[in-house]
Amino acid sequence: MLDGNRDTNAPRHRAALISLGCAKNLVDSEVLAAQIRDLGYTLTESAEQAELIVVNTCGFLETAVQEAVDHLLAMAQFKSQGPCAHLVAVGCMVQRYGVKLPDLLPEVDLFLGTSQYHRFGEIFRQFLKTGSPRVFLERPTYLVDASTARLPSTPAHTAYVKIAEGCSNRCSFCVIPKLRGPYRSRTVEDVAREARALADQGVVEVNLIAQDTTAFGSDRGDTGALVRLLEALEEVDGIRWVRLLYAYPHRVHEDLLKTMAASHKVVAYLDIPFQHAVPRILQAMHRVDMERRPEQILELIRRHLPRAALRTSLMVGFPGETERDFRALCDFVQHMELDHVGVFAFSPEKGCRAAGYPDQVPEPVKEERKETLLAIQQEVSRRKLAALVGQRWPVLVEGEHPETELLAVGRLPTQAPEVDGQVIITEGNAQVGQIVPAVITRTHDYDLEARLES
Structure with a gap:
């Protein structure tokens, strides 16, 4: 609220x-x-x-x-x-x-x-x-811009910036294009203007969001717009972290990754909704990039951003998904070692093509597969976080711990707001909104503990 x-x-x-x-x-x-x-x-x-x-x-x-x-x-x-x-x-x-x-x-x-x-x-x-x-009701065509009045609901040091609206990807399981209309994006200059205004208000972290951030500019035939946007945000005084959320897999290319690697502000974080790892299922989902498997995309990302945190969403129980397909998905999660994974059971929503596909998976099977995949990812997360103990990372201080005034909480650049866990600060003092160096001292399934060095 x-x-x-x-x-x-x-x-x-x-x-x-x-x-x-x-x-x-x-x-x-x-x-x-x-x-x-x-x-x-x-x-x-x-x-x-x-x-x-x-x-x-x-x-x-x-x-x-x-x-x-x-x-x-x-x-x-x-x-x-x-x-x-x-x-x-x-x-x-x-x-x-x-x-x-x-x-x-x-x-x-x-x-x-x-x-x-x-x-x-x-x-x-x-x-x-x-x-x-x-x-x-009308066909959605509206798009916010830098002049649109907004009353912030996030903490003063962080903000979401919607760079585009709608979607034109037409995935077979999704009704978003009907709810939000076709993809339409803002200009680089307009987004940069909003970022400057946010920086003037004390915002240090900007999270770029859209149904597909990597399609930014594509509706105008401007395929290099996202790279230019990141370069423009690099010049905004006061902004310390820029995070890219909702990146569609087939649009993650070398020019974007090189720009991120060269940046001092764009954090090494990508949220890429792969949805599945089996080519046959991806084709039925109408995920358009069939030339590169998810494993190849991840290899490319890690080549340019070896410390990148990777989030994805995966869907179980899509029509026609066999036990063999599901085992392949489990192997993908186990071996690719993604940092953050959301798992969803396919829902046959009225209006999406896949609702009418044959070989629908029974609900109990979907739920069992969901729990199995989450358990695998929990082990991966536990193992990856444990490897951070002793490492020095910047932490964005968020404020007092909700359960005790004796502790504070923050986030690493590898943790997006609300969805990726947090850092529990056990030692040290800093102002809310500051980004300070910290040493990781202990880890949990999804959260970490750290002591500040300032």
Whole structure:
């Protein structure tokens, strides 16, 4: 839940904004938050005290849709039992189910799809006057830029920067193109302008995000745009770390890796959703690069970035996946020794081609395979982290440990916010937002312990 800055002159009307789903959705929520503030509301974390409640939904999977519905129904209780006068649903779930929602969720006053969240202030004002229409849907074409007002929800030293919107990859298991529209990217100059503004506000870490960051500029035929963007961010005073998230495998080439290797700011970290390791399954997934196997891509990365941290997401139970295919996937995880692995069971989402494929894998088999793969990765993670003991690494200090004021927490450049574990700081002092040298003293399954050297 987002919480805006408060002051003694703040208006008495309160609003709560709940952001579900991925970091890309969080940026949308920050745009929503700025509009809510401009409507005259103070943002609060206490939904039970809010007169306006906005839920920015995820709709990628049915489980995410159910989570969104559960949140909306929980918030609806405050309309009958509390001060809440208006409940609004925004985002991917609305884009996916559209005009069906008013009958299914009569408790919700207003529905805005992914094409309309940037117009929330205007639409909500009009709704207060007329009470209709209740659903706002169009083909998504909007793209944030450096001039878009955002109310930050992340700690002051770190920020997500959305460099593109939508997706044109057309993977057979995915409905994102229907929810977010075709791929469209910002210009190098516009992203750099936003990074400079963030640096002026004290941000030291920028995480570049999109459905596919490595496609940056491709919608304009500008295949070298991402390299130029990283070079431009190298020149932004104040930014210390730049991290590249959501890199599509077939677009990870030598020019990008050489740029990363030469950079003093772009951290040696790549988040590459391979999805699988078996060529036949990848072809059925419509993952377009069949010339290079995942192993070859990893070899290329490690040749240029030998200390790179590598994150991937893998899918088990895709239609037609045999026990032999799954064993090959397990071997891939065991032998490639990736740093961070997310494992997901295939979900036959309505609207994705793979939902109609033959040879669907039974749900119990999917779950068993998921747990097996996670257990293998846990051993890999434990072994890789143990090798760091005694090494000296820079740590971005994040703040006090949530469970005790006697400890602090931070992250290595190899750890992205929220998803990759953290460093528990047992000795030393530093200001929040500082990047300081530290020695790794102990490791756990996913977290580390360290003492600061400053």
